[in-house]
Amino acid sequence: MKIAIVADKKPGHLTQCLGLREIIKEYKRDKHIFYIHKDIIALPGFLERIFLLIKDSLYLLLLRLLNPSLVEEKFNLVICSGSRTVFPAYLFAQCTGAKIVYLGTPKHRIMKKFDGIISTKKDISKVYKVISTELPPTKFKPYKTICKSKKDCLVLLGGDGSGYDYGEKDWYRLAYEFKPLKTTFLNSRRTPEYAWKNLKENQGSDHTFIDHQDAPFEVLQNALDTHALLFVTADSTSMIVEIISRGYFVNVIELRGPIKREHHHDMINSFEKKKLLRKVSLSGLNQSRNKEDNNVREFVISEREGLKNQVNRLI
Numbered sequence: 001m002k003i004a005i006v007a008d009k010k011p012g013h014l015t016q017c018l019g020l021r022e023i024i025k026e027y028k029r030d031k032h033i034f035y036i037h038k039d040i041i042a043l044p045g046f047l048e049r050i051f052l053l054i055k056d057s058l059y060l061l062l063l064r065l066l067n068p069s070l071v072e073e074k075f076n077l078v079i080c081s082g083s084r085t086v087f088p089a090y091l092f093a094q095c096t097g098a099k100i101v102y103l104g105t106p107k108h109r110i111m112k113k114f115d116g117i118i119s120t121k122k123d124i125s126k127v128y129k130v131i132s133t134e135l136p137p138t139k140f141k142p143y144k145t146i147c148k149s150k151k152d153c154l155v156l157l158g159g160d161g162s163g164y165d166y167g168e169k170d171w172y173r174l175a176y177e178f179k180p181l182k183t184t185f186l187n188s189r190r191t192p193e194y195a196w197k198n199l200k201e202n203q204g205s206d207h208t209f210i211d212h213q214d215a216p217f218e219v220l221q222n223a224l225d226t227h228a229l230l231f232v233t234a235d236s237t238s239m240i241v242e243i244i245s246r247g248y249f250v251n252v253i254e255l256r257g258p259i260k261r262e263h264h265h266d267m268i269n270s271f272e273k274k275k276l277l278r279k280v281s282l283s284g285l286n287q288s289r290n291k292e293d294n295n296v297r298e299f300v301i302s303e304r305e306g307l308k309n310q311v312n313r314l315i
Contacts, residue, residue: 001025001315002073004032004098006040006080006089012238013082016103019137019245020079020118023304024311032075040088041066048087056087056110063091070095077315083107090114099315103137116314118307120267131310134270135241135303139217140224142247142300146292147225152182154227155253156243158236159190163258163265166235170255171195177282179204184223186210188236224248230291231280237264240277247297250277251288274299 003025005017014033021027036042042063043051051059064070075096080089081103090110093100101116106128111117117128118137124130155178160166175198178185183204187196189212200209210223224230224246232239234254243250252272258265271277276296280288 001077002032002075003027003077003079004034004071004075004092004096006078006085006092007033007035008082008084009035010082013085013103015139015238016081016137017079019139020101020103020307020311022139022141023137023308024077034071034092036085036088040070040092042084042088045084048084052108056108059087060091060110063087064095067091074098077101077311079103086111101131101311101314116311118311121263129314131307131314133303133307134267135245135300137304137307138238138242138245140221140242140245141304142245142297143225146247149226149228149291151184151227153178153229153231154184154186154223155231156233156236156239157185157187157191157195158233158239159188159192159195160235161190162235162237163260163262164233164235164256165259166192166255168194172198173282174253174255175199175202177285178207181285182206184208184210184227186212186215186220186223188212188239190235221246224291228290229288231288234258234268234279235264237267240268240271243291244271244276244296245300247300248291249289249293249296250291252277252279254279254281 003021007014034040070092075098078089078093078098078100086108089100099115101118102111102114103118105119105121106117112127116131118131118133120133120136122132185199224243230243230248231251231253234252240250240252276299278289
């Protein structure tokens, strides 16, 4: 089976696509990935919106004219995620005779013609062919044999988003509570620079730091595998899902409650009910749980197999 991915510039979108492809079939990670504005010519966002206000088919025709020799190969499946990939991916599927699936929530009329929409949401209109999953695909897969943890705590830091809005006191409190603990910190693109700087300036005697810019997949996976206690700030859906996808139990730190509810919180509550994670406050770190939990691994294997079977039936 030949599977193509149409990707935009957002790493999170590409990660989900790579994860789904890995679930369906083992694949070379960098093979058959086509980037818009690089491998596929597309219009800037504001021009795309103008054409879409007129007619979807007009924009598809323009894309076809801009990409006269889109691909020389035939594919069985095209995977995409992110609104900017929708029309280039649909045209790509038409040109190559492939089925097409989208990861996420549908936003365009043309997506009614897609062969499948893979989503964690269960209230999407029936006009879409929805493949429901409780666990979004990620680049991580369940461990085969668990490694003996060499270190204590790994803390993955997010930032404002998903209904959360943190202040300086929240970040300083986090630095204070973890200061006496043997801890590795990993930031993200959303982590405030002042918070990351403060952690380093007020580090404990046994603290280490990994910058996300220096953390390719292998580094992050090794960090998950070699630490006994895994923590993530509550705002980061992607990091929570990645840890669970690796088969590990995760402790979710709520620096402060969300200022508004989003789908993200429904997912987290669902995971908590299934005993895949535990919410902890900074004053309750002693209630944190070790990452080793076979229930988590079994859940991930079951979800991945179910998703694979649904997509294979589609193809």
